[in-house]
Each structure stands twice: as C-alpha cells, then as structure tokens.
Amino acid sequence: MDFLIHHMLRTSTRVFPEKEALVFGDQRFTYQGVTDHVALVASKLCRAGLEPGDRVGIYLEHSADLVFSLFGISQAGGVFVPINPLLFPRQAFHIINDCRMKALITTHARLSSLSECLKEEHSLKFLIVVDQGKKSSVDLPMYDAEESCPKPSLEETFDGRIENDLAAILYTSGSTGRSKGVLISHAQLMSGTSIVSTYLDISPSDRILSILPFSFDAGLNQLMCAFQMGSTLIMMTFVFAKEILDALEKEEVTGLAGVPTLWSVLTQPRAKLSKRTKLSLRYITNTGGPMPQPVLQSLREGLPQTKIFLMYGLTEAFRSTFLPPEELDRRPTSIGKAIPNTEILVVNDHGQPCKPGEVGELVHRGPTVSLGYWGQPELSDQVLKPHPFLPHEIGSHEKVCYSGDLVKTDEEGYIYFVGRKDTMIKSSGFRISPTEVEEILFQNGTVQAAAVIGVPDPIIGQSVKAFVVPKEGQRFDGEELRGFCSKYLPSYMIPKVIEVLEEMPKTPNGKIDYQQLRQSTEK
Amino acid sequence: MDDEHDIKFRVKQFLVKRFPQVDGRGIADEEPLLETGILDSLGVLDLVGFLEQEFVCEIDDEELLPENFESIDRIADFVARKCPNTPGPIVEP
Numbered sequence: 001m002d003f004l005i006h007h008m009l010r011t012s013t014r015v016f017p018e019k020e021a022l023v024f025g026d027q028r029f030t031y032q033g034v035t036d037h038v039a040l041v042a043s044k045l046c047r048a049g050l051e052p053g054d055r056v057g058i059y060l061e062h063s064a065d066l067v068f069s070l071f072g073i074s075q076a077g078g079v080f081v082p083i084n085p086l087l088f089p090r091q092a093f094h095i096i097n098d099c100r101m102k103a104l105i106t107t108h109a110r111l112s113s114l115s116e117c118l119k120e121e122h123s124l125k126f127l128i129v130v131d132q133g134k135k136s137s138v139d140l141p142m143y144d145a146e147e148s149c150p151k152p153s154l155e156e157t158f159d160g161r162i163e164n165d166l167a168a169i170l171y172t173s174g175s176t177g178r179s180k181g182v183l184i185s186h187a188q189l190m191s192g193t194s195i196v197s198t199y200l201d202i203s204p205s206d207r208i209l210s211i212l213p214f215s216f217d218a219g220l221n222q223l224m225c226a227f228q229m230g231s232t233l234i235m236m237t238f239v240f241a242k243e244i245l246d247a248l249e250k251e252e253v254t255g256l257a258g259v260p261t262l263w264s265v266l267t268q269p270r271a272k273l274s275k276r277t278k279l280s281l282r283y284i285t286n287t288g289g290p291m292p293q294p295v296l297q298s299l300r301e302g303l304p305q306t307k308i309f310l311m312y313g314l315t316e317a318f319r320s321t322f323l324p325p326e327e328l329d330r331r332p333t334s335i336g337k338a339i340p341n342t343e344i345l346v347v348n349d350h351g352q353p354c355k356p357g358e359v360g361e362l363v364h365r366g367p368t369v370s371l372g373y374w375g376q377p378e379l380s381d382q383v384l385k386p387h388p389f390l391p392h393e394i395g396s397h398e399k400v401c402y403s404g405d406l407v408k409t410d411e412e413g414y415i416y417f418v419g420r421k422d423t424m425i426k427s428s429g430f431r432i433s434p435t436e437v438e439e440i441l442f443q444n445g446t447v448q449a450a451a452v453i454g455v456p457d458p459i460i461g462q463s464v465k466a467f468v469v470p471k472e473g474q475r476f477d478g479e480e481l482r483g484f485c486s487k488y489l490p491s492y493m494i495p496k497v498i499e500v501l502e503e504m505p506k507t508p509n510g511k512i513d514y515q516q517l518r519q520s521t522e523k
Numbered sequence: 524m525d526d527e528h529d530i531k532f533r534v535k536q537f538l539v540k541r542f543p544q545v546d547g548r549g550i551a552d553e554e555p556l557l558e559t560g561i562l563d564s565l566g567v568l569d570l571v572g573f574l575e576q577e578f579v580c581e582i583d584d585e586e587l588l589p590e591n592f593e594s595i596d597r598i599a600d601f602v603a604r605k606c607p608n609t610p611g612p613i614v615e616p
Binding site for chain 2: 086239242270272459460479491
C-alpha cells in the first residue's frame with residue numbers, strides 16, 4: 001500500500017523498472033532512472049541537514065529536474081513548495097519567507113535574479129543548484145544537484161512520516177493581499193490522484209502531456225496520476241500551437257490537460273487541428289475557467305475521437321467536479337457533478353441547501369479538502385468549516401471547503417458556475433488578487449487612488465482592468481503605468497487596460513464603489 | 524529611413540503597445556521575448572495577426588517557429604524576408 005507520494009514512484013519502479021516514465025525534450029528516463037535521480041536529490045537534502053517537515057522551494061522551469069526535486073524532497077521527509085517560474089523574484093521571495101523555507105532548488109540564473117532580495121533577512125539555510133551556469137554570488141551553502149554522492153536505496157532514506165503529514169504547499173491568490181500557501185497532506189494528494197486516475201481511467205499505456213505548472217493543483221495532479229499508474233509523463237514548454245501538435249503526434253500522447261487559453265490557441269484556424277490525423281489523444285481535460293463554447297465546438301470537430309472532460313477545482317480542495325464527456329451535448333456549459341468519493345453542496349446565504357436554479361456557494365466535502373493556509377488560521381477558518389448539515393455531534397471534526405464560487409444546479413443536479421462571491425480575478429487559469437495589483441500601482445508614486453477589477457473576456461475568462469486617479473499635479477497615461485507594472489508583475493497580472501479617472505466613485509460609507517466600476521465597464 | 528528600419532520601427536510600435544513589458548523593462552532589440560514569457564502563446568497570435576495585416580502577407584503555421592520570433596530583431600528579419608516588397612503604412616489621402 002502506498003501512503004506517501006514517493007511510495008507511488010517506488011511501487012511503479014518495482015513493477016515497471018525499464019518502462020519510460022518521464023520525457024523532457026531529448027531527455028528520456030525509465031522509472032528506475034527517475035528513482036535514481038530522486039534518490040540523489042533526497043540524499044543531498046538529508047546530508048545538507050534537512051529535517052522532517054522542513055519546507056523546500058522549487059523555483060525551476062518546467063523540466064525533469066522539477067520532478068526529481070519534488071519527489072526527492074518528499075523522500076527526504078520534506079515539504080515541497082513549487083514556485084511558479086513566471087513569478088518575479090520579489091514574489092518568489094514572499095513565498096520563501098512566508099513558509100520559512102529552509103532550502104531552495106533552483107538555477108544560477110534564477111538565483112542571480114533573487115540575489116538582491118536575499119540580502120534581506122530570510123530563512124534559507126542552503127541551496128541546491130541544478131545547472132552549471134554562471135555562478136551567482138549568494139552567501140549560502142550551495143550544492144550541485146548533479147555532483148554524485150553515495151546513493152542510498154529507497155528503503156534506507158527517511159520514511160518516518162505518515163499520510164497526515166504535510167506533503168506540499170501550493171501558493172495561490174485570493175481577493176486580498178499577497179499569495180497564500182495552501183497546505184496539502186500526503187493523504188490529500190494521494191486521494192486526489194486515485195480519484196482522478198479513476199474517472200479518467202488512466203492506465204500504464206497512457207502517455208500524458210504536461211504543460212501546466214506543478215504549482216497549479218491540476219498540473220501536479222497529472223504528474224501524480226502518471227506515476228501512480230505507471231504511465232509516461234511528457235513534459236514540455238511551448239509558445240506555438242505547432243509545438244504542442246507536433247509533440248502530440250511524435251510522442252503519441254493519449255492525455256492532455258489545459259486551461260481555456262490553450263484550447264483557444266489549438267483551435268485557431270492557423271493551427272489546422274483537423275489536419276492532424278495521426279493523433280492518439282484518448283482524452284483532454286479543461287480546468288482553470290470555463291471553456292468558451294465556440295472553442296469547445298471546434299475541439300469536438302477537430303478531435304472527434306477524443307473524450308473531453310470539463311473539470312472544476314480550487315486549490316483549497318484540490319479537485320471538485322467534472323462533466324462526463326457523454327453529457328457535453330446536453331449541457332456543454334455545466335461543470336458537472338462531484339468527482340468520486342466527494343460530496344458537493346450548494347448552500348445559500350441562510351446556510352440552507354439551494355433548490356435547483358437557486359444561486360449559492362459551492363461547498364466541497366471529501367478527502368481532498370486541504371489543511372488550510374500556512375500561518376493564517378483565521379483565514380483558514382473562513383474557508384474550512386464544519387459540515388453545515390451533519391449533526392453537530394459528528395459534524396464538527398470534519399472540515400468542508402467553502403469555495404467562494406457561486407453556482408447553481410439544474411433539476412438533475414448538474415452544476416453551473418455563476419461567478420465569484422468576492423473580488424478575486426481569475427484569468428487564464430491564474431488567480432489574481434486585486435489588492436496585489438493595486439499595491440504596485442500605488443508604488444508608482446503618482447497614483448492617488450487605484451481600483452482593480454476583472455472584466456469578462458471571451459478567451460481568458462477575465463482580464464485585469466485598473467482605474468486610477470492621479471495625485472494632484474500629476475499627469476500620466478495608462479500605457480506608461482502599464483509599463484511600470486511590468487517591472488514588478490508577471491504578464492498575467494498586468495492590467496490590460498488602465499483607465500484614468502478624475503475621481504473614484506465611493507459608496508456612502510466612503511469606500512471605493514467596485515460595484516459601480518464593474519457596471520461602468522459592462523455598459 | 525530604409526525598409527529594414529521601417530519594419531523594425533513598426534513592429535516595435537506594436538509590441539510596446541501590446542506588451543508593456545517591452546518598454547517597462549527596457550527590452551533591447553536583440554533580447555529574448557519568448558523565454559522571458561513576454562511573448563506568450565496568445566500574444567504570438569496577436570502579433571502574427573498584426574504582421575499579416577500591417578505588412579500584407581500570409582504567415583504559414585510552419586513559419587511559426589521560435590527562431591522567427593525570438594527577439595524584436597528576429598521578428599523584423601523574418602518580416603523583411605517574408606515580405607521583401609513590404610508596402611509602407613497606408614496613409615489616407
């Protein structure tokens with residue numbers, strides 16, 4: 001029985017030692033090969049002084065090293081913290097400090113970009129660097145990931161943890177403040193893996209293409225499913241549709257997960273999806289936002305043999321619902337029903353179950369509900385609460401997840417996404433906190449008031465729009481301010497439009513009237 | 524202004540407007556746009572749409588390769604090769 005995530009790798013390596021486990025560009029690794037690399041990372045971490053439960057960050061591009069690091073940290077008894085490679089040094093540094101990270105696995109180039117931040121106080125005790133690039137001058141013990149050291153067998157390395165222990169912290173944004181770390185135990189990750197492997201019917205013959213970052217629960221889940229079932233994971237980064245379509249053919253990919261923007265890119269006429277007759281795609285899954293209906297139609301025409309699963313999930317509960325492919329014709333806009341071994345409730349403002357058609361908050365109950373946010377017990381209590389309908393004698397020990405997503409159901413119980421309860425923005429699968437963008441606008445020094453909202457976008461779900469009022473005597477145009485934002489924010493957070501106002505609309509009690517701003521863009 | 528400079532100027536004008544990072548971060552003409560994530564998969568589509576319209580040419584999917592879009596310089600080279608007789612901007616009489 002596998003209880004911890006690296007147990008899955010151990011089992012698959014025993015069963016399929018010579019089977020291809022991982023592909024990245026020209027690099028190909030068997031399960032035994034992956035296990036050897038993972039053992040090397042684990043042993044380095046242990047020798048460098050990692051203690052059980054220590055947090056280890058991984059700030060790397062999508063690559064095989066990312067997989068070795070992730071399982072290596074787990075095997076060494078640590079907690080892995082994948083940092084989205086798109087994040088800027090300052091945002092990565094926030095994550096490092098927030099979870100009191102002991103070690104970081106990264107490249108010399110990324111370390112150089114972090115060097116200014118690392119002059120400030122931080123928790124890091126050592127670094128593991130995976131490349132041979134130009135040495136960065138950071139005053140911390142630095143270990144070379146490739147340098148050989150005695151390889152302990154899997155059984156020899158630390159295995160004193162249990163499934164309730166923390167496996168990972170995934171950083172994500174809410175409606176306010178900086179990103180926060182969602183705590184995920186081994187048991188939760190393992191459950192999420194078994195549940196998704198079950199309904200996607202993943203088997204050892206599957207070849208899964210991974211383009212989503214592992215800092216995103218859906219991307220991480222692909223890796224876990226592949227290694228649990230002894231399948232092959234093909235990792236790649238891409239810009240052009242052709243790169244993906246070529247990889248699908250060349251690697252005989254059977255499963256692909258993406259966010260709506262990917263499907264828009266693949267179905268644009270130029271990509272000539274329907275000309276690709278040699279595809280082996282058994283299934284695709286969409287997550288991170290609703291798939292635009294014209295895109296869904298093009299996908300169904302371009303991929304007539306492929307099952308399309310529309311999924312929904314949030315990091316705090318890992319994965320929640322999916323629409324079975326056979327329901328696509330009847331309800332193409334639904335996010336489906338609960339994933340196996342999971343209960344989804346729709347609860348109204350009075351705490352009562354909603355009737356069909358009535359809008360309420362999606363509440364998730366099941367084995368994938370996270371342990372809350374790192375270091376934020378109050379915020380955790382707002383999201384994780386006792387089951388609303390179980391007798392209190394048994395209901396209080398089990399936490400359910402209040403998603404903040406407003407949904408409704410039809411008569412047959414299929415769920416439809418309606419909107420957010422709060423002001424959080426969701427764009428291209430990313431969660432964006434409006435206050436984090438506003439904070440950067442204020443840093444410009446010329447801004448007297450700033451308000452950021454999400455406006456509907458047919459392709460990316462929502463795009464970021466900012467309203468700003470200049471300080472007295474200051475003049476600027478939106479373009480300049482966007483340029484300023486780009487120095488501090490990754491692309492997906494930069495406002496697409498900045499509207500300059502003379503005055504910010506206010507509510508009767510003097511707060512910015514976001515409702516009015518939202519309505520002004522809808523006109 | 525010769526043709527090549529003109530092409531680069533117009534490409535750059537578009538990039539600066541669509542991708543504020545180009546100006547904000549002071550991206551030089553030879554600096555990478557793809558690996559830094561400035562030009563992403565959706566951004567490339569917008570750029571290609573612009574190039575086709577602005578320089579009246581048809582860009583084939585086979586030409587959508589990293590080497591043609593790596594930097595402002597590479598994009599300008601690609602357009603110059605692709606449309607050797609590129610017309611200037613259409614000026615209303």
